[in-house]
Amino acid sequence: MTAPAVSPTTPAPSRGGWLDLSWKRVRIVARSDLRQLIEDKGFWMPMVFLGAIFFLIIPTVLLMTITKIGDVKVVNQVSETLKVLPPSAQAQIQGESPEGKTAYALAVFLLAPVAIVVPLTISTAIGASTIVGERERGTGEFLAHSPAHEREIYLGKLIASLLPGYATTLMGFGVYSLIVNLFVGPEVGGWFFPTQSWWVLMLWVVPPFLALTLSIVLRLSAKVKSTAAAQQAAGLVTLPMIGIAYSQSTGALFGAESAGFWLGVVAWIVAAFGLSRGMRAVSRARLLGVADGV
């Protein structure tokens, strides 16, 4: 039943660029990883909890305190501090009453970093163990002997790490928008959220920051010896990344309307560079745990 051997003169397969990738196999690897995550309650429960804290509980408590309970003295003090915001941001603040202005500023400007913290935290946690985890479980052997190309495995795992964090963020963003409109909307004359800057932030700025961070985390995951080491190293990388993303996203919201767009452009360029570098980190030897330095 043995099939005839292929002639040694068969032309060498071209595996030079992105176009040679089998996106079908990328999808297969990503889907399998995602399925494993879904099957693991220990993974998605904390993820839902984290999203709920940042997008539901904290905004609800803060905005309700300001708009419904309304301690006049405290609100006035917060309202006064809004004057330190850049003039462009101050000009955007809507609302007639101090409560309205405070709630608006809080919802639109001050809680923005939440949109970065949640996806980065979730995706980093997944990404850190994704390759070293294959090695530790012995399943790296299966992938190494499979027809899948290293780049397909890398991209599949990147997508499987990116999607849960980003999906949680988008869902959380939906819930957050509802809360903001319910509590702050009546103070500023109707539903207003998301603002244009927030749309840019969520759809244009957050994804490249996420991709860039994951490109670094996956590289680490391919190179370190254990999941514990990967988590430690990823934590060290993620903290400054969160800092940068935090400051940049806040700046984008405070700045001119085009600031977010240009920030996104730069982030995408850096992310593309990071991804192309990161892709080289995954090799079959690393999946098997026999590469030098692993």
Added chain:
Amino acid sequence: MTTTSPTTGEPEPIVALEGVRRRFGTVDALAGLDLIVPANRITVLLGPNGAGKTTAIRMITGALDAHAGSVRTFGLDPSIYGEEVRRRCGVVSAKPALYDRLSGHANLAYAAELYGLGRGDQIDRRIRDAAARFGIEHALEHRVGGFSTGMKTRLALARSILHQPDLLLFDEPTSGLDPESSHAVLEMIREMTDDGRTVVMCTHLLLEAEGLADKVIVMEDGTDLVAGTPTELTQRFWPGTVVLVGAEAPVDPAPLARIPGVRQVEADTDPCQVRLHLDGDHRTPDVVLALLANGLRLTRVEPIQPSLEDLYFAVRTKKDIADDGGRQLSPVERPDDGLPPAAVTDRHRQVAALTGWPGSEEAR
């Protein structure tokens, strides 16, 4: 269908490794390995832990590249045609390499998709058929994390044949299994060659290679010590016939050595038994008559077929002697090979005596 060499007319080997070297850091995992795997046969790579068996398997599929030498699988260089080669290989590693959080079915479905079979009812049927073949269909919907080691191995075997590969590579497939499961798995491997597949199996367990191997390659320190069919190797290392003779009273070996056709008389641990090394099978009837004429009251005459274990230790003994410049190593001098020194030495002595190699007297 197997391709044949245009020059010799012989079937082309499925795998051919020539002088393959692979280094990990400062360690030579493979140090000039030559390996030929014939089509539609079971080839067993036999050797202790660290001999380079797993690395050899990884070279064959192109999961690892060789630092030197030539690797050809299906006539192709796996470092260039890796995808093509791997698509035609099915691998079961020592650790079953399954996803514990997924069900048995999901594990097989993942493999089916990665190997380009796709999805759908037809693939689902194929998954169930493969699982049924290895008696694991009842557990397909359960999470693999709850499987016993035997069930995992069966599932890994089912996964390896799902895409109907031409070459099956099993790296210590019975590792961690109880004897009954091991036996069942080896039976299944034997059955796989019935439908014309080529099998390469690594093991350090001699008994499991016995009766299974069509070809044996004994490996150590990243190189092949000897290769051939069990019959060829037995004839090479034990050209004559060995007969175990038992008598009612203790046997004096001296007069037996003078019987025509007896090359050597080897004492047994039981004083009432001796092993006679004869020129060949044809000598046995005459020797039995001569023994009776010598007044021996025989209780047993049994031809001894050297086992793979005998062969393995014979090969290793020969290497030890060669490594030591022709001098038998003492237990203290022997490198740590994971076996109790006394046991190895006794075995080496036995085999050295049996084979009559240089150094056997010294060993005795």
